[in-house]
Amino acid sequence: MSRSEKLLLLVLACLNFTHIMDFMIMMPMGPQLMRYFHLSPQQFSFIVSAYSLSAGISGFAFSFFADRFPRKYILLIAYSGFVIGTLGCGLAPTYNLLVVARTAAGMFGGIIGAQVLSIVSDTFPYERRAQAMSIVMTAFSVASVLGVPVGLYLATEFSWHAPFLAVGAMGVLVIGLVWAYVPLLDGHLLRGEQRPNAFSVITNIWHNPNQLRALWLTGTIMLGHFSIIPFISPYLVANVGFSENNLYLIYAVGGALTIFSAPVVGKIADKRGKLPVFTVFAVLSLLPIYLITSMPPASLTYVLFVSGLFFIFSNGRLIPTQAMTASVVTPQQRGGFMSINQSLQLLMQSVATYGAGLIIQKSPNGQLQNYWLVGLLAMVAIFASIFIARTVQPIDAPISATAEV
Template sequence: MKQPQSTAATPFTAYQKLLIGILALLQFTVILDFMVLSPLSDILMKSLNVTPAQFGWVVSVYAFSAGGSGLLAAGFADKFDRKKLLVFFYAGFILGTFGCAMATSYHLLLAARVVTGLFGGVIGAISMAVVTDIFELNQRGRVMGVLQMGFAGSQVLGIPIGLYFANLWGWHAPFLMIVGLAVLLMLVMVLKMQPVNKHLALQSEKNAFLHLGHTVSNSRYQTGFLATAFLSVGGFMLMPFGSAYLINNIHISQHSLPMVFLCTGISSIVIMPFIGKLSDKLNKFHLFTGGSILAIIMILIYTNLPPVPLWLVVVVNMIMFMGIMSRMIPATTLNTGIPEMADRGAYMSISSSLQQVAGGIGAVIAGLIVSQSGKGAPLQHYGTLGIVVAAVITACIFFVYRVSVMVQNKQREVVNVAAAENYDSIDEVLPEHL
C-alpha cells in the first residue's frame, strides 16, 4: 500500500487567481463601507449632532442586522449555487450603501445601515465558503493573506480618497464612491465567475432549518463559533472612535487623518502576504499567539497616548495593525478547516453572524465606556477601553488554541483515510474533508 504524501504549497491556476481578485475586491468594498465610518466619526458626530453612544449604535446596528441575516441565511447557504448567493447579497449591499449616501438625518442613516448589514454581513461568509470549496488547505493561508488585503486596501486607497471626497463634498461622498466601484465589480462577477455548486450533491437534509439546527448543535463547530466571535470583538470596540480619539485627544487635524490611514494601510499590505505565506508553512496557532501579544502591547500604548507628533502616531498605528493582521489571517485559516463541505455555507454564515453580533455588542459597550463632555472635547476613558480590548484578545487565544487542536486531529484523520483508500496524496481527499 502506498503511503500518502502531503504536497508542498500548491500553485494557483489562472482561474483561481481571477477568483482571488474578485473575492478580494468584494472584501475591499464591504470592509471599506464599514471602515469608512471610523474616519468619518468626528464629521458625523458634529454634522448630525450625534453623541458617542449614538454613534456606537450607528456601528452596532450594522453588526446586529448582519448577525440576524447570517443566522437566517445559514440554513439556506448550502442549498444554492454560491455564486448566485454572492450576486443576490451583493446587490442588496449596493442598495443599502446607496441609502447611506442619500441619508439626511441620524435616523435615516441608522435605517440605511440596517439594510446594508442585512446584505453585506453575509458576503464574507459566502466568500469564505467559496474559498474552502475551491482552494486546498495548503493554499488558503495565501488566499486569506490576499483577501485580508481588502482591509489594508481600504486604508491605503479607500479611506484617504473617501476622506478627500468628504472634505470636498461632505460625508455622503465616500458612500457614493463605494456604490460606483461595487456596480462595476458586480458586472465582472456575473460575467467571469463560474458556478460553485459541488456541495449541492452532498446535501442530505431537505429542510433548511433542520440543517441549521444540526450545524449549530455540532459540538466541534461550537468551539469555532466562539473563537470567531471573540476574534472580532476587540476591533469593533476600538475602531469606531479612532478618528475622534486622534482629533480630540492627540490633536491630529482632520486633514492629517488620510496620512495616518495611508501609512497604516501600506504597512498592512506589506505584512499580510508575508503572514499568509508563513501561515501555510508554520504553526498557525503560534503565529496567531505572537500577533496577539504584539497587538495587546501596542493597543495599551495607543489608547494611552498623550498629544504626540504625527510621525509617532503613524508608527504606533503601523505596528499595532501588524499585530492585528497577524492574528486575523492564521485564525481565519484555521477556522476554515473545521466544517465538512456539506456544512461549510451554514458554518461560515453562523460564524459571520456570531462575529457581527459579538462585535456589535462590543461597539455598544465601547460607546458606554467612552464619553465626551461636548463637541471637540477629549474622549474620556479611552485607556480603560484599551484594557478591556486586551482582556478580550487574551481570552481569544484560548479558543483559537482549541480550534488548532481540532484541525490538527482532523488532518491526521484525513491522512488515515488516504492511507486506507490507497491514495497517492492526501490532497486527493483534502477538498472534501478540509
C-alpha cells in the first residue's frame, strides 16, 4: 500500500470516527436521556430512528446525482452539513429540538457513508478492497475505545450536550483534512452525451437482479442488527444490574478487541473469499445476540465477555458484506448505487429501532420486557442473510475469487 493510499485511508478513518461517534453516543446515553427527558422506550427509539429515517431519505434522493460530481466535493458538502447538525444537537435545550437537530444531522449524514465506501472502492481493486475497508472501519473501534468513554465522561461531568459539541468541534478540523488530502476523484464521470440521466440509477438497479439481491442483503442485516443495538445499554442497566458508570467499559473493551480483529478479518476475506468469511461470522454472531437479549443479572466480567464477542462477530460480519455490496456495480454507477444501499441501510435501521421500541415495554419497576423476543427476531434475520449472501456475485472479482464463492 502506497503512502498516498495510507494517508487517504487515515483521513477517511478520521471522518468516519466523528460520523460514527455522533451516532454511537446516543446508545450508551440512553438511560441518561430517558431519565433527563422522562422518556418512554418508544420516545427514545424515536430520537435514534429520526436520524436514520432522515438519513435514509436524503441518501435515496441524492443517489440520482451522486455519480455526476467529483467524490471530494460531495463529501465536503455533506460532511460540513453533518457537522453543523451535530453542533445543533449540542445546543438543543428540549426533546423536540433535539429530534429536529438529529433529523438535520441525519439529512447530511446519510450521504457520507456511501461516499466513503465509493471512494475506497474506486481507489482499491477488489483483491485489496476488504483490507482497505477494514482500515477505514477501525474508526468504529477507536470510537468505541476512546470516543464513547470520553463522551460519557463529558455527559456525566457536564451535561448530555457536551459530547455533541465535542464531536462538532473535531468535525471542523476534519473538514480541513478532507480538503487537503482527499483527491478530487472524478475518474468515474462521463462527459456530454455519454452521461446517463439522473434516474438511471433506479432503472439500472431494477433491471439488475444481482444489485437487488445486494440491497436485500443489506436490508436484512440491518433489520437484525439494529433491532437490538439501541436497547443494549438501557436493558443492561434496568434488567442486568449493570452500573451506568460502567457502560463505557462495554464500548472500550469491544472496540479494543475489534481494533485487532478488523484488519485480520479484512486480510482473511481478501485471501479466502468474502462469502465464506461472512458466513462464519454471521453464524457466530447469533450466540452473543441470544446471550445479550436474554441475560439475567450478571457480573461485570460476564457482561464484558459477551459484549466483546458481540463486537468481534458483528464487525467481522460487516467487513466482507461491505466489500461484496460495493463490488456489484461499475465505478460509473457506484456512487448512486452505494447511496441507495446506504439509504436502505439507514431506513432499515430506523424501522428496526422503532419496531423494537414498539415491542419492548417498560414495567412499573423500570425493567424492560420482551427484549428476548426482539433478539429472537434479530437472529432469524441474520440467519436468513447467509442464504441471501450466497446469491450476490461481485462483477469486478478476479476469476479465482469468483470461483471461490
